[in-house]
Amino acid sequence: MASADTILDVTDVTKRFGELVAVDDVSFGIERGTFVGLIGPNGAGKSTLFNLITGVLSPTSGSVHFDGEDITGNALRKNAERGLVRTFQQTRVLERMTVRENLLIASQLTNSPESRAQELLETIELADKQDTLARDLSFGQQKLISISQVLMLEPELILLDEPLAGVNPTMENKILEIMRSQLERGKTFVLVEHDMDVVMSECDDVVVMESGSVLTRGPPSTVQQNERVLEAYFGSDDDE
Amino acid sequence: MTVAQDTSVGSDRDLLSSGQAWLYDTIVSASHTQFVGVLAAIVVVLLALPLVLNSYLVQVLFTVFLFTGLAFGWNFMSGFTGYVDFGYAGFIGFGAYLTVISIVDFGFPWPLALLTAMGVTALVGTAISVPMLRLRGAYFAIAMLAAATAAQLLASSSYLRPITRGGSGISFFPELGLTGQYYLALTIVLILGYVTYRIANAPFGLRLLAIRDDETLAASLGVKTVREKILGMLLHTAVAGLLGGVLAFNLSYIDPNSVFNIQYTEFPIVMVLFGGLGTVLGPVIGGVIFVVLYEVLWSTFPQAYQFLFGAAIVAVVLFMPEGIVEYLKDNEYIPRWRSL
Numbered sequence: 001m002a003s004a005d006t007i008l009d010v011t012d013v014t015k016r017f018g019e020l021v022a023v024d025d026v027s028f029g030i031e032r033g034t035f036v037g038l039i040g041p042n043g044a045g046k047s048t049l050f051n052l053i054t055g056v057l058s059p060t061s062g063s064v065h066f067d068g069e070d071i072t073g074n075a076l077r078k079n080a081e082r083g084l085v086r087t088f089q090q091t092r093v094l095e096r097m098t099v100r101e102n103l104l105i106a107s108q109l110t111n112s113p114e115s116r117a118q119e120l121l122e123t124i125e126l127a128d129k130q131d132t133l134a135r136d137l138s139f140g141q142q143k144l145i146s147i148s149q150v151l152m153l154e155p156e157l158i159l160l161d162e163p164l165a166g167v168n169p170t171m172e173n174k175i176l177e178i179m180r181s182q183l184e185r186g187k188t189f190v191l192v193e194h195d196m197d198v199v200m201s202e203c204d205d206v207v208v209m210e211s212g213s214v215l216t217r218g219p220p221s222t223v224q225q226n227e228r229v230l231e232a233y234f235g236s237d238d239d240e
Numbered sequence: 241m242t243v244a245q246d247t248s249v250g251s252d253r254d255l256l257s258s259g260q261a262w263l264y265d266t267i268v269s270a271s272h273t274q275f276v277g278v279l280a281a282i283v284v285v286l287l288a289l290p291l292v293l294n295s296y297l298v299q300v301l302f303t304v305f306l307f308t309g310l311a312f313g314w315n316f317m318s319g320f321t322g323y324v325d326f327g328y329a330g331f332i333g334f335g336a337y338l339t340v341i342s343i344v345d346f347g348f349p350w351p352l353a354l355l356t357a358m359g360v361t362a363l364v365g366t367a368i369s370v371p372m373l374r375l376r377g378a379y380f381a382i383a384m385l386a387a388a389t390a391a392q393l394l395a396s397s398s399y400l401r402p403i404t405r406g407g408s409g410i411s412f413f414p415e416l417g418l419t420g421q422y423y424l425a426l427t428i429v430l431i432l433g434y435v436t437y438r439i440a441n442a443p444f445g446l447r448l449l450a451i452r453d454d455e456t457l458a459a460s461l462g463v464k465t466v467r468e469k470i471l472g473m474l475l476h477t478a479v480a481g482l483l484g485g486v487l488a489f490n491l492s493y494i495d496p497n498s499v500f501n502i503q504y505t506e507f508p509i510v511m512v513l514f515g516g517l518g519t520v521l522g523p524v525i526g527g528v529i530f531v532v533l534y535e536v537l538w539s540t541f542p543q544a545y546q547f548l549f550g551a552a553i554v555a556v557v558l559f560m561p562e563g564i565v566e567y568l569k570d571n572e573y574i575p576r577w578r579s580l
Contacts, residue, residue, distance in 0.1 A: 075459070076459045077460070077464060077465070080461060085461075095454075105463065106461035121504045131576060153461065153462055211444055
């Protein structure tokens with residue numbers, strides 16, 4: 001399934017925690033420059049899959065290829081260096097560091113971190129708060145910091161774990177705007193998101209997970225019609 | 241901690257009392273030359289003090305320098321990265337033994353003995369700590385405490401008696417007298433202060449602080465967390481080894497109970513907590529206040545000084561949980577600079 005333009009290739013990936021199979025034989029590929037939605041009920045294994053791809057966890061079996069290279073079980077930092085980055089579901093910022101320091105920390109791979117940080121701060125309209133401690137920002141502003149941090153690394157593939165959860169509409173638009181402009185520059189996004197309107201209107205492609213497996217995959221219009229998706233997503237409340 | 245972060249600095253300043261604003265404005269408007277001038281004046285006074293003070297007060301000031309130095313050393317690792325080391329005395333005792341043995345048994349001149357203690361403690365101490373750096377929070381602290389206890393037991397054990405003389409200890413005649421120790425400790429503190437200042441303003445210091453705030457996030461942003469922690473540990477242990485030797489000079493007799501004493505772990509920790517974790521001024525402010533308060537309480541209330549001292553520590557931790565320097569920064573008594 002790997003074509004010349006496949007940036008990420010997940011092959012037969014399984015993750016067991018004791019008896020629990022959190023991710024069960026998952027395979028899919030992602031084309032460069034696309035915006036892919038990863039959806040599914042709570043506990044479907046989306047965040048675990050993110051952890052397996054980015055190196056927070058190692059898969060029990062299966063492999064992950066990024067840009068044609070086997071990165072299975074590589075450390076989070078190594079993947080970040082190669083251009084595969086992520087944000088976390090729980091918004092994480094360096095709380096006791098200033099906004100500017102939060103961006104500069106991600107500077108080891110950039111040639112001119114100062115100007116890059118300045119540029120990003122202006123994009124997210126936080127330039128006037130650059131000396132404020134991150135813990136004193138609003139939740140939405142912290143989300144913007146998280147996204148800017150990974151963009152400091154000038155990544156190719158960006159995995160966003162619920163970047164819009166709990167964010168007001170203005171902030172949501174701002175975040176989507178940033179993503180669209182990055183897409184125009186040829187970056188690739190994978191987005192875990194519960195807001196179906198966003199997924200259906202923004203994504204080129206949607207992967208639907210349920211109970212650790214891929215239920216279906218396709219363009220939003222097709223996925224939306226799928227009986228099993230409707231049942232899995234709206235029918236039962238599977239929390240495990 | 242200010243809540244009114246949304247308003248501009250200008251309007252915030254109007255709300256401040258004049259004393260607060262005075263300190264803040266003085267620092268902000270001071271030139272680099274003025275800072276250096278003030279610092280130079282303090283150094284000149286400290287250099288002159290042994291000429292006029294009696295030996296008791298020289299000893300008190302030496303103690304201030306020794307503990308401030310230890311606080312700087314502890315701060316490199318535990319203040320900046322948040323890896324709280326409860327076994328610092330282990331490295332200090334190790335350094336003290338290395339220094340004394342290399343003088344007494346190998347005839348090293350004292351400067352060489354100190355450098356040996358510094359280098360060997362850094363290498364051995366860091367090598368021992370590397371596996372424990374996988375542990376986080378309280379687990380790291382407890383593992384380091386256990387390692388320090390093991391080091392002390394080893395020093396007094398019969399196996400190492402031919403080298404350490406076991407519990408009977410080693411007495412020796414330090415070539416460096418009290419005044420010499422004073423100047424040596426002062427020099428070391430000045431160097432450590434400068435190194436801390438440089439680190440706090442460098443990307444390296446930022447990376448150490450990022451590990452403290454969220455190590456996984458730091459790694460996800462490309463920070464080589466293992467490498468940075470090892471570098472922090474090398475600085476942390478090197479200082480302990482060096483000052484362990486200086487401590488031995490001051491005691492002129494070492495045994496496992498004196499140089500592995502848990503106070504050499506406790507005092508630097510409390511000083512840095514007092515002053516401010518991962519800051520430049522924290523260890524100095526904490527060190528001075530701590531030793532002066534201790535001496536005053538001890539001489540004024542010989543029956544109750546430990547109780548009063550404990551109460552003072554509790555009060556600071558309750559009202560300024562991140563230390564004096566962070567408190568001053570949060571309330572805009574001083575600017576939020578990494579240099580402070």
